[in-house]
Structure formats: C-alpha cells, structure tokens
Amino acid sequence: MVTHNWGNSFNDLLAAVISDALQECSFKLAARLLEEDCTFLGEILGKAGHLCGTYWICAFAVNQHVSICHSNPFDRDPLTDQLHPVCSCSCVNISDPDGQSTLSEINKFDDMMYHLAATGGCRQVIAVDQSLDLFHRAWCVAEIAEARRLQMSQSLKLVSKLAIQQRARKLEDLDVRSMQASSDRDKELILARIGNVDEFNTELQSLIFDPKSGLLASWKAMDSLQQMGEVGRLIRWGLADAGSGKVWKAWDCHDV
Ligand SMILES: [Zn+2]
Structure with missing residues (x-):
C-alpha cells in the first residue's frame, strides 16, 4: 500500500514505487531514469523479475471522481486563482455529507487499511x-x-539522503491540528478519529524520530546497508545498464 500526497509530482510517486521494487532507499536515480527513458526502466524491472509486483495506490484504486466531479469548492488555478471548471460527464454524483454512504469509495479508509493488514503480506510504502x-x-x-497501529511493515522512500539532511527539521514540531486536508470536513473527521491530539502528536514524533524504531532510523539503517553493499549495487546497476550508458548518465546527479 502506497501512502502519497496528491501534491507530489507523478514522476516522483512512480519513482518511489519503482525504487521500492528495486530495493533502493532513495528514488532520485529512478526519477531520472523515468524522465530519460521509461521503457529502459521497464526493461530493468522486467529483468529483475519485478513487473508483476502489486502496489495499491489510492489515486488509481479509489473512484474519487463520482464523489467530487460536479462541484469544485476549493481547487483553484495557481496562476489565475480562478476555480477550475467542473466536469460535464454523465456520472451520478454521490452525495455523502456525513461520510456514511455505502456507495462512496472515499469514506472507507479504516476498512481498507484493516483489510490490507488482515490479508497479510501487505507493507506500507511511504512515497515522500x-x-x-x-x-x-x-x-x-x-x-x-x-x-x-496495525503493525504493518513500513518503508520510507525519500528522494535522497541530502534532501532529508537539509529538511528533517521541518518535521520536528508536527501538530496534526495545523496540518492540511482537502476540506475542513476531512480534517474534522480525522481529528475526531484521533481523539487525544497531544498524545497523537507525541506518538507521531516517536514514529518518525525514535532512534530505534522510527521511520527515519529504519531508512538510515537500510541506506547504510545499501552503502555497505555498494559494490554489489554497482554491479547490479552495471548489469542493468548493459553497456547503454543510460544508468551512468542518470547516476551523475544521483547523490547517494
Ligand atoms: Zn465527472
């Protein structure tokens, strides 16, 4: 299951997923290769036997369109500040003011998470x-x-080590009360579900920063392992490059 924010670039979202398949901690190299030659990257994934892996991504799996297509209360053109025009398709709009409609696919977050965890073997990839x-x-x-909480295995995907070194301080005072959501109602729902917000914020800090079990510690441990196995990694990418030079061209700007 891939957790991602909709403001992320599509290229970086895909690069994070591909990096996970290729067991890379950072996705800068995959992002470059996607930009330069995505067919070639597809061949690399095929040769490594990863083309049949399945990732659950809400942008593809959840039909948000039927719930939002006939109204646009907030999404503005960043240049003109005008509200984007609404869609003229013939789908029947699902009205779900209290978040309880059985037809709506966007109110089933808890059930979906529980199902993914209960069916086993499902990990969470966090495409940052x-x-x-x-x-x-x-x-x-x-x-x-x-x-x-559901004890799913979690894996951060970051663009590069440099990026996290430069920006980790942004995460030090996270408070779910001041976070953004698509609408006020969404945020109310999330806060209501959380209950004790101060406790949640403290747990969030430990979830990210705990030196043993935190997400960043796990990322760093995987990154160190990758560096220790750097020779093996170079050989792997060298084989993938297959004399084309495409990997090494993308590698130039890949800060490891
Ligand atoms: Zn529509």
Missing part, C-alpha cells in the same frame, strides 16, 4: 515528496499512524 509536504497532510499522517 521532495519538500516533505506529505508529513503536513492530515490524511497521509493518519494513514502512517494507522499502519503502525
């Missing part, structure tokens, strides 16, 4: 955008906390 805005999105943080 370059600005670390994901940690300021209420839904994303709620997903991370819920996955931890």
Whole structure:
C-alpha cells in the first residue's frame, strides 16, 4: 500500500514505487531514469523479475471522481486563482455529507487499511515528496499512524539522503491540528478519529524520530546497508545498464 500526497509530482510517486521494487532507499536515480527513458526502466524491472509486483495506490484504486466531479469548492488555478471548471460527464454524483454512504469509495479508509493488514503480506510504502509536504497532510499522517497501529511493515522512500539532511527539521514540531486536508470536513473527521491530539502528536514524533524504531532510523539503517553493499549495487546497476550508458548518465546527479 502506497501512502502519497496528491501534491507530489507523478514522476516522483512512480519513482518511489519503482525504487521500492528495486530495493533502493532513495528514488532520485529512478526519477531520472523515468524522465530519460521509461521503457529502459521497464526493461530493468522486467529483468529483475519485478513487473508483476502489486502496489495499491489510492489515486488509481479509489473512484474519487463520482464523489467530487460536479462541484469544485476549493481547487483553484495557481496562476489565475480562478476555480477550475467542473466536469460535464454523465456520472451520478454521490452525495455523502456525513461520510456514511455505502456507495462512496472515499469514506472507507479504516476498512481498507484493516483489510490490507488482515490479508497479510501487505507493507506500507511511504512515497515522500521532495519538500516533505506529505508529513503536513492530515490524511497521509493518519494513514502512517494507522499502519503502525496495525503493525504493518513500513518503508520510507525519500528522494535522497541530502534532501532529508537539509529538511528533517521541518518535521520536528508536527501538530496534526495545523496540518492540511482537502476540506475542513476531512480534517474534522480525522481529528475526531484521533481523539487525544497531544498524545497523537507525541506518538507521531516517536514514529518518525525514535532512534530505534522510527521511520527515519529504519531508512538510515537500510541506506547504510545499501552503502555497505555498494559494490554489489554497482554491479547490479552495471548489469542493468548493459553497456547503454543510460544508468551512468542518470547516476551523475544521483547523490547517494
Ligand atoms: Zn465527472
């Protein structure tokens, strides 16, 4: 299951997923290869036997369109500040003011998480955008906390070590009360579900920063392992490059 924020670039979201499949901690190299030659990256995934892996991504799996397409209360053109025009499709809009409609697919967060955890073998991949805005999105943080509560294995994907070194301080005073959500109602729902907000904020800090079990500690441990196995990694990418030079061209700007 992939946790991502909708403000992230599509390229970086895919790069994070591909990096997870290729067991890379950082996704800068995959992002570059996607930009340069995505067919080639597909071949690498195929040769490594990862083309049949399945990732659950809400942007593809959840039909949000039928719940939102006939109204647009907040999404503005960043240039003109005008509300984007609404869609003229013929789908029947699902009205769900209290978040209880059985037809709506966007109110089943808890059930979906529980199902994924209960069916076993499901991990959470946290595709973090370059600005670390994901940690300021209420839904994303709620997903991370819920996955931890359900004891799902969690794995951060960051663009690079440099990015986290430069921006980790942004995460030190996270408060779910000041996080953003698509609408006020969404935020109310999330806060109501949390209950004790101060306790949640403290747990969130430990979830991210705990030196033993925190998400960043796990990322660093995986990154160190990767560096220790750097020779093996170079050989692996060298084989993937297959004399084309495409990997090494992308590697130039890949701060490891
Ligand atoms: Zn529509």
